[in-house]
Amino acid sequence: xxxxxxxxxxxxxxxxxxxxxxxxxxxxxxxxxxxxxxxxxxxxxxxxxxxxxxxxxxxxxxxxxxxxxxxxxxxxxxxxxxxxxxxxxxxxxxxxxxxxxxxxxxxxxxxxxxxxxxxxxxxxxxxxxxxxxxxxxxxxxxxxxxxxxxxxxxxxxxxxxxxxxxxxxxxxxxxxxxxxxxx
Amino acid sequence: xxxxxxxxxxxxxxxxxxxxxxxxxxxxxxxxxxxxxxxxxxxxxxxxxxxxxxxxxxxxxxxxxxxxxxxxxxxxxxxxxxxxxxxxxxxxxxxxxxxxxxxxxxxxxxxxxxxxxxxxxxxxxxxxxxxxxxxxxxxxxxxxxxxxxxxxxxxxxxxxxxxxxxxxxxxxxxxxxxxxxxxxxxxxxxxxxxxxxxxxxxxx
Numbered sequence: 050x051x052x053x054x055x056x057x058x059x060x061x062x063x064x065x066x067x068x069x070x071x072x073x074x075x076x077x078x079x080x081x082x083x084x085x086x087x088x089x090x091x092x093x094x095x096x097x098x099x100x101x102x103x104x105x106x107x108x109x110x111x112x113x114x115x116x117x118x119x120x121x122x123x124x125x126x127x128x129x130x131x132x133x134x135x136x137x138x139x140x141x142x143x144x145x146x147x148x149x150x151x152x153x154x155x156x157x158x159x160x161x162x163x164x165x166x167x168x169x170x171x172x173x174x175x176x177x178x179x180x181x182x183x184x185x186x187x188x189x190x191x192x193x194x195x196x197x198x199x200x201x202x203x204x205x206x207x208x209x210x211x212x213x214x215x216x217x218x219x220x221x222x223x224x225x226x227x228x229x230x231x232x
Numbered sequence: 233x234x235x236x237x238x239x240x241x242x243x244x245x246x247x248x249x250x251x252x253x254x255x256x257x258x259x260x261x262x263x264x265x266x267x268x269x270x271x272x273x274x275x276x277x278x279x280x281x282x283x284x285x286x287x288x289x290x291x292x293x294x295x296x297x298x299x300x301x302x303x304x305x306x307x308x309x310x311x312x313x314x315x316x317x318x319x320x321x322x323x324x325x326x327x328x329x330x331x332x333x334x335x336x337x338x339x340x341x342x343x344x345x346x347x348x349x350x351x352x353x354x355x356x357x358x359x360x361x362x363x364x365x366x367x368x369x370x371x372x373x374x375x376x377x378x379x380x381x382x383x384x385x386x387x388x389x390x391x392x393x394x395x396x397x398x399x400x401x402x403x404x405x406x407x408x409x410x411x412x413x414x415x416x417x418x419x420x421x422x423x424x425x426x427x428x429x430x431x432x433x434x435x436x
Contacts, residue, residue: 080305103305105334107298108326115295115327119267119302122287122423123310124432127302145291146299149419 065224066092068199069157073128074101076206078155080120080127082106082113084135088159088225093130110135111142118152126210128155133162133175136217140181143215148185153209156217160191164222167230178219188216193223244405245382249344250276250412252386252404253315256342257281259390262311265303265430268415269296269316271351273344275411277315284429288415288422294323297341301331304339307430311338311394318345318365319357325368331399332373340393341401343369346408354408366403377401 063071069092073081081096081104083089096104107113110131117127136158147154161168162175182189188208190201205216222228249272257266257280265285268274273296274288287303289296300314321328321343331339347360359365369377376398380386386404393400416422427433 080302105330107330109324111292111295112298112324112327112330115292115298116302116305116330118295119299119304120306121302122299122427122432123265123303123306123430124427125302125306142292142295146289146295149290150423151420152423 062195064091065195065198065220066095068195069202070095070099072199072202072206074099076126076203076210078126078128078206079103080117080125081130082116082127083130084110084113084132086130086132086135086159086161087228088161088220089130089132089157110138114139114142114147114154117154118146118150121152121154128157128206130157130159132159133178134171136178136181137174143181143185143187147215148187151213152215153213154215155206155209156215158217158219159225160219160221161228165227165229182217188214189219190216191219191221193221195224198224242379242405243381244379244403246405246407247380247383247386248409249273249404249406250279250409252344252380252383252406253277254280255383255387256313256315256390257283259387259394260313263429264311264313264394265300265307265426267296267300267303267312267314269293269314269320271317271320272411273315273317273320274415275413278415279411279413284425286429287426290415290417290419290422294320294327296320297327297331298324300339300341301327301334301336303430304336305334308336308338310430311340313340313342315342315344317350318343318347318359319349321365322357322359325372328369328372328374328401336399337397339399340390340396341374341399343401343403344406345403346406348408350408350410366401369401369403374399374401377403379403379405
């Protein structure tokens with residue numbers, strides 16, 4: 050049983066994706082482009098179902114970062130959803146657009162490559178994520194617990210906006226259950 | 233557009249980026265936003281005369297159209313232009329399908345096509361001898377994509393785009409002349425001035 054299953058067993062607790070959606074909404078984050086990920090499917094589906102959000106798939110993660118950066122300059126808040134391997138494509142846009150222009154980019158990264166990964170390539174690419182974030186001195190949090198999720202997401206969005214600095218919110222398999230090899 | 237057009241039999245005039253950019257800017261009367269792609273594309277936008285509604289991209293090659301899409305989504309009442317080089321667009325062709333799927337009514341894309349990575353030493357792009365950018369755009373779902381035949385035709389296409397209700401892409405064949413100016417590379421000030429120009433922020 051995963052931590053996520055354990056939490057889901059409680060009738061009174063909201064799921065991780067309900068908390069993320071409601072916290073984005075409460076902070077007026079309306080524009081949510083994404084490159085799909087299995088673990089994020091429930092969140093993506095509920096974003097599509099809620100007319101508050103403008104949410105759509107992009108061909109590449111950096112494209113989504115460009116869209117959200119433009120929207121921020123136009124007065125609309127956004128967040129980009131991706132998985133770990135997608136983050137690995139972003140070093141150039143983070144260093145040449147997001148950081149120098151001080152864009153409060155919010156990234157929600159479903160973490161693959163650890164805690165039961167079955168694809169060696171995913172586990173290797175995962176090891177590049179935090180060194181890239183650290184090399185840019187970019188704020189990032191790995192969220193493992195449901196009871197810390199709302200606080201972390203809410204405060205991180207507020208800090209990103211007020212300090213005009215990007216943040217990566219990494220959703221650990223401890224929170225989401227992750228993706229498991231089921232064959 | 234001529235579907236069989238190849239670089240050897242195109243009937244479009246080879247124009248000049250600074251001249252075409254100046255013609256575009258001169259037709260903007262309603263605080264339209266303009267996103268200038270990396271390198272010479274934004275150098276010539278800068279040289280055409282700075283406007284508070286201009287954003288100059290200093291890195292992130294290929295993201296002029298996605299950034300413009302974000303502005304267009306955030307401000308649906310404002311017309312948003314994006315100027316991009318052919319080499320830059322080749323790095324992010326997927327964005328054409330994203331834009332086609334979202335159908336923003338207020339987004340106009342201009343591709344400055346000289347078939348060269350001009351700023352790095354004028355190496356030909358892999359597309360230059362074999363591909364047609366406007367045909368790629370049409371096949372990506374952007375039905376209103378057209379090569380400008382000459383300067384007059386470009387101005388006509390811009391005028392049409394100013395009142396269009398679908399995303400518009402205009403291809404412009406350009407020469408190999410370098411950019412006329414050099415953008416001041418001050419990213420925070422560029423971003424802040426742009427947000428002020430769009431009415432999102434008030435200057436301190």
